[in-house]
Amino acid sequence: MAHYWQEISALTMRWVRRLSREKFSMLFTLVQPMLFWLIFFGNLFQRAADTQVMQAPNYISFLAAGVVVMTVLNNGLAGGVDLLFDKENGFLERLMSTPIHRTSVILSRFIFVMAITSMQVLVILGVSYLFGVHPATGILGVATILLIGMMFGIGLTAISMAMAFSVKSHGDFFSVLGFLSLPMIFLSSALVPLSAMPGWMSFLAQFNPMTWAIDAVRPLILSGWTEALPHVGMVVLVMLVFDALCLYGGAKAFRRAMG
Amino acid sequence: MDRTIAIDVSRLCKTYDSHKAVDDLSFQVYAGEIFGLLGPNGAGKSTTLRTLITLLHPTSGTATVMGYDTVREADKVRTVIGYVPQERAIDRFLTGREHLQLLGALYHLSKEEATKRIGELLKLVELEAYADRPAKTYSGGMKRKLDIACGLLPDPKILFLDEPTLGLDVQSRLRIWEYVRMLKARGMTVVMTTNYLDEADQLCDRLAIIDGGKIKTLGAPVELKIALGGDIVSLTLKEIDRIHSLESELIGRPAIKAVRATAKGLDIRVESPEKALPTILESANRLGCGIEFIQYNRPRLDDVFIAHTGRAITESIPESETA
Numbered sequence: 001m002a003h004y005w006q007e008i009s010a011l012t013m014r015w016v017r018r019l020s021r022e023k024f025s026m027l028f029t030l031v032q033p034m035l036f037w038l039i040f041f042g043n044l045f046q047r048a049a050d051t052q053v054m055q056a057p058n059y060i061s062f063l064a065a066g067v068v069v070m071t072v073l074n075n076g077l078a079g080g081v082d083l084l085f086d087k088e089n090g091f092l093e094r095l096m097s098t099p100i101h102r103t104s105v106i107l108s109r110f111i112f113v114m115a116i117t118s119m120q121v122l123v124i125l126g127v128s129y130l131f132g133v134h135p136a137t138g139i140l141g142v143a144t145i146l147l148i149g150m151m152f153g154i155g156l157t158a159i160s161m162a163m164a165f166s167v168k169s170h171g172d173f174f175s176v177l178g179f180l181s182l183p184m185i186f187l188s189s190a191l192v193p194l195s196a197m198p199g200w201m202s203f204l205a206q207f208n209p210m211t212w213a214i215d216a217v218r219p220l221i222l223s224g225w226t227e228a229l230p231h232v233g234m235v236v237l238v239m240l241v242f243d244a245l246c247l248y249g250g251a252k253a254f255r256r257a258m259g
Numbered sequence: 260m261d262r263t264i265a266i267d268v269s270r271l272c273k274t275y276d277s278h279k280a281v282d283d284l285s286f287q288v289y290a291g292e293i294f295g296l297l298g299p300n301g302a303g304k305s306t307t308l309r310t311l312i313t314l315l316h317p318t319s320g321t322a323t324v325m326g327y328d329t330v331r332e333a334d335k336v337r338t339v340i341g342y343v344p345q346e347r348a349i350d351r352f353l354t355g356r357e358h359l360q361l362l363g364a365l366y367h368l369s370k371e372e373a374t375k376r377i378g379e380l381l382k383l384v385e386l387e388a389y390a391d392r393p394a395k396t397y398s399g400g401m402k403r404k405l406d407i408a409c410g411l412l413p414d415p416k417i418l419f420l421d422e423p424t425l426g427l428d429v430q431s432r433l434r435i436w437e438y439v440r441m442l443k444a445r446g447m448t449v450v451m452t453t454n455y456l457d458e459a460d461q462l463c464d465r466l467a468i469i470d471g472g473k474i475k476t477l478g479a480p481v482e483l484k485i486a487l488g489g490d491i492v493s494l495t496l497k498e499i500d501r502i503h504s505l506e507s508e509l510i511g512r513p514a515i516k517a518v519r520a521t522a523k524g525l526d527i528r529v530e531s532p533e534k535a536l537p538t539i540l541e542s543a544n545r546l547g548c549g550i551e552f553i554q555y556n557r558p559r560l561d562d563v564f565i566a567h568t569g570r571a572i573t574e575s576i577p578e579s580e581t582a
Binding site: 003006007009010011017018021022090091093094096097099104258 | 309312313314334337338340342344345347348349350352353357360361362364365366367393409413
């Protein structure tokens with residue numbers, strides 16, 4: 001157990017070091033493009049969006065939950081990229097030829113991605129606060145939002161890693177990534193509530209785990225515990241199933257790639 | 260030399276879909292030797308190496324490293340080996356020292372032990388001055404040295420080198436060869452893949468020539484060359500019209516095994532140059548053939564390779580044989 005911890009902390013430190021070496025990428029990791037969605041999109045649609053439909057005091061407070069979950073989505077789907085490069089340049093082989101527990105590398109990646117995602121979510125919530133979006137459920141609600149984010153993020157990161165281990169080249173990886181992320185966003189309740197969507201879109205959006213995550217985060221920000229709790233309970237169940245499926249697929253891909 | 264068996268490969272096969280990357284391979288590596296897997300790209304040498312370092316599971320057959328099975332006792336194998344992958348397996352953002360520290364933790368060394376070994380290794384590979392710079396600032400040779408330091412960090416019984424000098428300049432190459440010889444002198448067993456014939460010739464105690472997933476021949480470079488038959492004396496004659504009379508004169512003489520006419524002279528395969536040269540010179544003199552140039556060659560490993568695979572190592576493999 002001590003060995004396991006030694007491996008995981010050393011490997012996690014490596015991800016942290018890599019990020020800290022790239023000053024630009026560190027800056028852009030914190031001041032992420034997702035903030036633009038919140039600031040520009042949120043303010044841009046302030047008057048175009050109908051608050052009756054949104055069931056929110058203004059569009060930016062409606063959008064906050066969507067941007068939080070979009071952050072989780074982007075980080076999760078990109079979570080396997082570094083492993084992909086490790087695989088391609090042989091660094092992964094070097095790591096796997098050492099007597100480490102087979103799961104250490106992957107676990108270190110989960111820890112790192114979850115930590116970065118949580119920090120970014122806090123930045124999003126912080127900026128939202130400046131625009132007058134005060135989470136109705138307080139600190140405990142923010143903690144719950146982080147928990148939901150992590151549950152969703154684990155499954156997404158697992159998908160991303162599974163892809164990293166399966167694809168032939170990183171070109172493939174990024175095409176699939178680019179192909180997946182936009183429909184995931186538009187076919188969810190991130191930008192518009194399901195009730196305001198065309199029928200076929202809202203139908204598809206129901207099967208998007210992202211919708212469930214947003215529908216739980218949104219009342220935590222806008223309404224309060226009574227409204228939010230049933231959604232939170234539901235999203236925990238959905239995410240348990242989602243994570244189980246993703247981890248199963250990820251483990252299979254990993255085993256195939258590692259012989 | 261110590262004849263303890265360090266690695267025992269028995270009837271190893273690795274199949275991808277319908278392509279046999281490794282086809283019924285059996286060989287042994289003795290403790291303390293430098294063993295080479297020589298072959299063109301796609302021959303199956305990397306697949307063999309990656310099976311030995313537990314990263315691939317054989318389709319059939321077995322391999323043991325220091326007595327441990329590479330599948331069932333992979334964890335044990337991993338504690339006794341060091342691995343030096345091909346050049347790019349470096350994290351550009353980490354410094355040399357950080358690479359070694361990371362591996363130190365993965366081999367479960369204590370901080371003190373790791374610090375001590377890292378200091379020694381950095382000195383050994385002459386990277387002390389650059390240890391705290393990110394690896395992206397390193398030259399190809401320096402990256403290779405760092406690679407080797409990483410492979411040596413666990414103080415392995417067996418070191419695996421995958422194409423150790425691929426793409427390096429001559430000086431770095433010679434330096435790497437020096438390290439490998441030094442490690443052998445310290446009693447380490449070294450297994451390396453290469454597609455450089457001179458490297459295999461200079462460095463390896465024994466080598467297996469692999470092509471199409473099979474071992475074509477195996478032995479010490481000297482033995483392999485001797486097995487081909489004698490050394491070659493090449494003559495360039497001043498009087499080209501007398502090539503054939505000299506040829507018939509030499510055929511069948513003692514110490515001369517074969518004579519072949521070339522464009523400007525003769526290639527004469529001889530048993531030993533001491534016995535054959537006087538005969539050759541005397542015959543040439545008698546026939547009035549002036550000799551413009553005389554060259555004496557031992558068979559090179561290239562010749563061994565061509566004799567066993569039917570092509571030069573630089574020629575590419577026919578499409579149908581690659582994956």
